[in-house]
Amino acid sequence: SASTSSEDAAIEPITISAAASLQSAFEQISEEFSAEHPEVKISSISYDGSSTLATQILEGADVDVFASADERNMSEVTEAGFGHEPAIFASNTLVIAVPQDNPADIDSLDDLAQATTVLCAQQVPCGSASRQLLEDQGVQVTPASEEQNVTAVLQKVAAGEADAGLVYATDVLNEENVASIVPEGAEDVVNTYPITTLGENPGAQAFMDFVISERGQQILAEHGFGTGAEQANG
Amino acid sequence: MTLEVALRVPRTGFDVDVEFQVPAGSTLAMMGPSGSGKSTIVHAIAGIQKIAAGRIELSGTVLADAKQHRPPHLREVGLLGQDPHLFPHQDALKNIAFGARAGGLDKAAAKAAAAEWIARLGLEEIATHRPEALSGGQRQRIALARALAAAPKILLIDEPFASLDVEAAMDMRALVREELERTGTSAIVVSHSAADALALADDLLVLERGRIIAQGAVQQVFAEPANRFVRAVAATLPAQHPMSIQEEQP
Amino acid sequence: MTLEVALRVPRTGFDVDVEFQVPAGSTLAMMGPSGSGKSTIVHAIAGIQKIAAGRIELSGTVLADAKQHRPPHLREVGLLGQDPHLFPHQDALKNIAFGARAGGLDKAAAKAAAAEWIARLGLEEIATHRPEALSGGQRQRIALARALAAAPKILLIDEPFASLDVEAAMDMRALVREELERTGTSAIVVSHSAADALALADDLLVLERGRIIAQGAVQQVFAEPANRFVRAVAATLPAQHPMSIQEEQP
Amino acid sequence: MASDTGVRVPGFAIAPALLGVGLLVLPLLALITRASWSTLVDDATSPQALSALWLSLRTGVAATVLCVLLGVPLAVLMARSPARIAQLLRALIAVPLVLPPMVGGVALLFLFGRTSPIGQFIDSLWGITLPFSTAAVVIAQSFVALPFLVLSVEGSLRAAGAGYEQAAATLGAGRWMVLTRITLPLAAPGLVAGVILCFARAIGEFGATALFAGNAPGITQTMPLAIYTAFNGAGTGRDSAVALSLLLLATAVVVLLLARAWRPGALK
Amino acid sequence: MASDTGVRVPGFAIAPALLGVGLLVLPLLALITRASWSTLVDDATSPQALSALWLSLRTGVAATVLCVLLGVPLAVLMARSPARIAQLLRALIAVPLVLPPMVGGVALLFLFGRTSPIGQFIDSLWGITLPFSTAAVVIAQSFVALPFLVLSVEGSLRAAGAGYEQAAATLGAGRWMVLTRITLPLAAPGLVAGVILCFARAIGEFGATALFAGNAPGITQTMPLAIYTAFNGAGTGRDSAVALSLLLLATAVVVLLLARAWRPGALK
Ligand SMILES: Nc1ncnc2c1ncn2[C@@H]1O[C@H](COP(=O)(O)OP(=O)(O)OP(=O)(O)O)[C@@H](O)[C@H]1O
Numbered sequence A: 001s002a003s004t005s006s007e008d009a010a011i012e013p014i015t016i017s018a019a020a021s022l023q024s025a026f027e028q029i030s031e032e033f034s035a036e037h038p039e040v041k042i043s044s045i046s047y048d049g050s051s052t053l054a055t056q057i058l059e060g061a062d063v064d065v066f067a068s069a070d071e072r073n074m075s076e077v078t079e080a081g082f083g084h085e086p087a088i089f090a091s092n093t094l095v096i097a098v099p100q101d102n103p104a105d106i107d108s109l110d111d112l113a114q115a116t117t118v119l120c121a122q123q124v125p126c127g128s129a130s131r132q133l134l135e136d137q138g139v140q141v142t143p144a145s146e147e148q149n150v151t152a153v154l155q156k157v158a159a160g161e162a163d164a165g166l167v168y169a170t171d172v173l174n175e176e177n178v179a180s181i182v183p184e185g186a187e188d189v190v191n192t193y194p195i196t197t198l199g200e201n202p203g204a205q206a207f208m209d210f211v212i213s214e215r216g217q218q219i220l221a222e223h224g225f226g227t228g229a230e231q232a233n234g
Numbered sequence B, C: 001m002t003l004e005v006a007l008r009v010p011r012t013g014f015d016v017d018v019e020f021q022v023p024a025g026s027t028l029a030m031m032g033p034s035g036s037g038k039s040t041i042v043h044a045i046a047g048i049q050k051i052a053a054g055r056i057e058l059s060g061t062v063l064a065d066a067k068q069h070r071p072p073h074l075r076e077v078g079l080l081g082q083d084p085h086l087f088p089h090q091d092a093l094k095n096i097a098f099g100a101r102a103g104g105l106d107k108a109a110a111k112a113a114a115a116e117w118i119a120r121l122g123l124e125e126i127a128t129h130r131p132e133a134l135s136g137g138q139r140q141r142i143a144l145a146r147a148l149a150a151a152p153k154i155l156l157i158d159e160p161f162a163s164l165d166v167e168a169a170m171d172m173r174a175l176v177r178e179e180l181e182r183t184g185t186s187a188i189v190v191s192h193s194a195a196d197a198l199a200l201a202d203d204l205l206v207l208e209r210g211r212i213i214a215q216g217a218v219q220q221v222f223a224e225p226a227n228r229f230v231r232a233v234a235a236t237l238p239a240q241h242p243m244s245i246q247e248e249q250p
Numbered sequence D, E: 001m002a003s004d005t006g007v008r009v010p011g012f013a014i015a016p017a018l019l020g021v022g023l024l025v026l027p028l029l030a031l032i033t034r035a036s037w038s039t040l041v042d043d044a045t046s047p048q049a050l051s052a053l054w055l056s057l058r059t060g061v062a063a064t065v066l067c068v069l070l071g072v073p074l075a076v077l078m079a080r081s082p083a084r085i086a087q088l089l090r091a092l093i094a095v096p097l098v099l100p101p102m103v104g105g106v107a108l109l110f111l112f113g114r115t116s117p118i119g120q121f122i123d124s125l126w127g128i129t130l131p132f133s134t135a136a137v138v139i140a141q142s143f144v145a146l147p148f149l150v151l152s153v154e155g156s157l158r159a160a161g162a163g164y165e166q167a168a169a170t171l172g173a174g175r176w177m178v179l180t181r182i183t184l185p186l187a188a189p190g191l192v193a194g195v196i197l198c199f200a201r202a203i204g205e206f207g208a209t210a211l212f213a214g215n216a217p218g219i220t221q222t223m224p225l226a227i228y229t230a231f232n233g234a235g236t237g238r239d240s241a242v243a244l245s246l247l248l249l250a251t252a253v254v255v256l257l258l259a260r261a262w263r264p265g266a267l268k
């Protein structure tokens, strides 16, 4: 029946799928977005690996906004005809993560060759980026393990099992057992985050706009991300 | 309810191969050396043993032949096996009540019937014991009551008094006889005791290695022993028993 | 090996409370109505039943008292229980070999001993049957052979011939007697049959509701029946049995 | 035969047994000693944690009930099947055990998703899509937990033996009476073990749920998903994942201790 | 009592049983029908896939053996313990079932890592560090699989009953002989179920291995890790994840069918 109030009559609540690494940033973004747009209700935000989220969307998940941690998963969705034109809204660069006391005295990429180093596996995005960075800098590293995601790399370092690992800048931000070193050439290997809306929910568009807005970019920066604009420039 | 039996069941070394009838309301005793096929025959009639050939018929209904096998619970035949298989998770009372319920009584009636049976057996003291906490003879009596409580059309009892002392065995024989007469049930009693055959049965059938070697009215079979085994059994009947006197005064 | 027994075990309704001895090399028969405590006593001696008070001693070694409980396998006491508990995953031969091995033989010797037992029992045909494919009497004989093959210092046998036909029972009595004599083993035989007591035992002990009501040389106990039960048992001895004649000629 | 004279365990079995307990318990102790106690209580009592816990309990119980309803008949059928068929069924049933749960989730999506015939059929019938709903959580949990129930119940049904069932049948008891009054009570220890394994596996389930049901707080975000999210989400971190894990563990242990059926000893 | 006259299953148990089989098997069929057959063979026979498969098999078998060695004594101990102690042990043992494997992996890292006392002790003794080694894979798999073995074996030990053990003891058989010749053979169906569950869980293990052992091809990259890695890689990743899963499944089924012990019927 049509007994709904005039405020929410227009706009359906929106659901968001976002890459796991965006969680803390999106938590704050959604809070401020809701304050600014009381007419748009966010019914849920699912955080998970980008490929999981992409698979779900392809198999019928009712999602209004999709924020991916890489472009390949995004293009799988858009090529299947689900999303609109995506926009790059954030970027992330690699850092060397070392245990807080840095037992192997790492301070540059060159040191990784001698230490117990863990990297992401070549197949996953952070792994291919790591390889490229090492190649760019001409460093040969035989990793002790090729972890299948960033979290596994980070935990190995945090537990002191590995002397160093390559992860994204945002990953180490609140990990108190880990210190980070920005390696040379990191700014040249940039991972970009695309976002898109699916379907025609105007709330979704409003959310996406907010993420790309100045305030949205500011929040992302506070959480360690580079901005989409930078990427566009670089 | 006349039971007509003709069956063959292959066993190691020989086949059990017999043919006999149990007329309505009568009781047949079955004897024979250990391993001669007595249990095999009652298992086949009860439906927990398939037959390779022959036909088992109860008042015209085919219970089994080489092709069909009516499941045990649809045969109206009750069996107290040589191993009584009291249900280990139920106490004595519940075991009997299970029989009554399986025989068609409702829950309350089955419970009452079980209590009555326990009283008749004089086993009130151990009514709530589980089988593991019953003596051998108590187990056997509870199992007998359970089989009787199920009120089958044909009752098969395989060595039902083997673990009982003289007095209890006499009491139980009397009880079975009374029940069979009261309900007009036909029965087959497998036993090693000539006294059981005399007390309970009209006819006697003696087996050896799966074959019937003697058959007829009980006294007649004992009176004209067909072989050494029948003679030895008949000899256990008191006042006719030369060996026991030897043993008594060695 | 003299066995001295004094024990109390509480049961529903009464306590089993007895005191007796089995002198070295002698055999004691134990009789009594169903549920009177016979199995309880042999279980306590074998070590699968704890005693609340008293003391069980074998040639000076304390097997059990109110505080200690020597585990069964360290007692040198062998038990053939009323339920033979043949191991369901082993065939007849392997069951006997298990007994021989548990009694101390090595693998090859145990196998040979088992084969010998099977031959003595005349059960070669079913040597490789598992218990589920044995007849009741075959099971009982295999279990008896298993217990004898274990060669205990004291042998306890609880109703060892209950499922046997007359001839097999006589054979088995002779076998047990021969083995006990050959090895000088003491024994306790629980039985409902006066013939067993006469054939096997030196002394007889009669129980009722956990108490000893008669004790002495077998013939003497039967000659002067202490109560109705003993009289009824004695009466089953042929040539003394008025009831059987009644039954035979109704 | 009195139970207080049971045959005791050989002494030298105790060392490996303790090693086994150690392997299971010591990592937990390590986890507990490294937990950051300052934030633990806050993390474990946050509204999101409690809502995830409540969802986990509800779906875990629902999945266990579903598994019992489907799994016990299946186990009975298998225990009574000819050896060859039973063997085949067992092999089929072990499959979801081997499958990495995430792939199981993909398989469930393929089966029930909007592109599948079944998904479209359900949609046309009741107008609902299964994936990404609480029902999907229950299905995902049942999918991974059912094999545990079936295999352990079947094992103990086979051990129970047919003698008692035959005795019951010769008394005139029909199949249903035999099944419910004899067969299942005799198989109770295996049933209890199966239910424990099943419940524990269901509430610990993560991979299949993540894919098939998604990770929406209050609807499909169960504890393991909340833990995973905390763990993988940058920033929030491992400490709160550990806190949530301890909360889940404590709850599971309490549930299992409270459930009366939890004592197979009841039957002995 | 002939086995060919066993009491049959009530007819109406068949519907739920089939539904149960469907729940387990249909998702797999969906997976197979959606597999991209063009690349499947290539994906499944790549050197990396085969090396991961071989590692999975070796570590899975090793973990199963370890679980049997530790778990059977533990199960025996539990089955013979007083009800209260058994209950407590059961609660402890169920814990790793509930724990999300990835948290279990962190716990193992804490326990055996090179910063922990145990890790340092092992290092000083043999000069090795466990993480990143194949041994770590076996430990992680054992940690998650052991509870399955213990709980199902304990269930069937309790069902087996004490009568046969007492009979053996009264024949003079010592504890070891009773355990190996009577108790365990009688509990065989539960043992078989337990070993199946254990092996299947071990070779399906992913989360704990990923964190504790890492993902080094040939050393610690088991099939599930290879599958996850493929899945998390974008593009054709999912297809090759499915291909690898089917390879793992087929192998597991073959192993289980080949293992002779796989037939609990052997005891009947
Ligand atoms: N399930 C079976 N499979 C094969 N042979 C069997 C099976 N059950 C019994 N037998 C064999 O069949 C023969 C007949 O056994 P049955 O149990 O009928 O004897 P019985 O006359 O009842 O003997 P008893 O008086 O000792 O109980 C025996 O030799 C026995 O070993």
Ligand SMILES: Nc1ncnc2c1ncn2[C@@H]1O[C@H](COP(=O)(O)OP(=O)(O)OP(=O)(O)O)[C@@H](O)[C@H]1O
Residues within 6 Å of the ligand: B126, B129, B132, B133, B134, B135, B136, B137, B138, B163, B165, C011, C012, C032, C033, C034, C035, C036, C037, C038, C039, C040, C041, C082, D001, D002
């Ligand atoms: N485990 C037990 N716990 C409690 N009571 C028991 C237990 N086992 C047997 N009883 C009871 O103790 C009494 C004596 O039993 P016992 O088995 O010793 O009798 P029995 O003389 O061997 O009789 P039978 O000749 O019938 O075998 C019986 O009343 C029985 O119900």
Ligand SMILES: [Mg+2]
Residues within 6 Å of the ligand: B038, B039, B040, B082, B158, C135, C136, C137
């Ligand atoms: Mg018989």
Ligand SMILES: [Mg+2]
Residues within 6 Å of the ligand: B135, B136, B137, C038, C039, C040, C082, C158
């Ligand atoms: Mg007794």
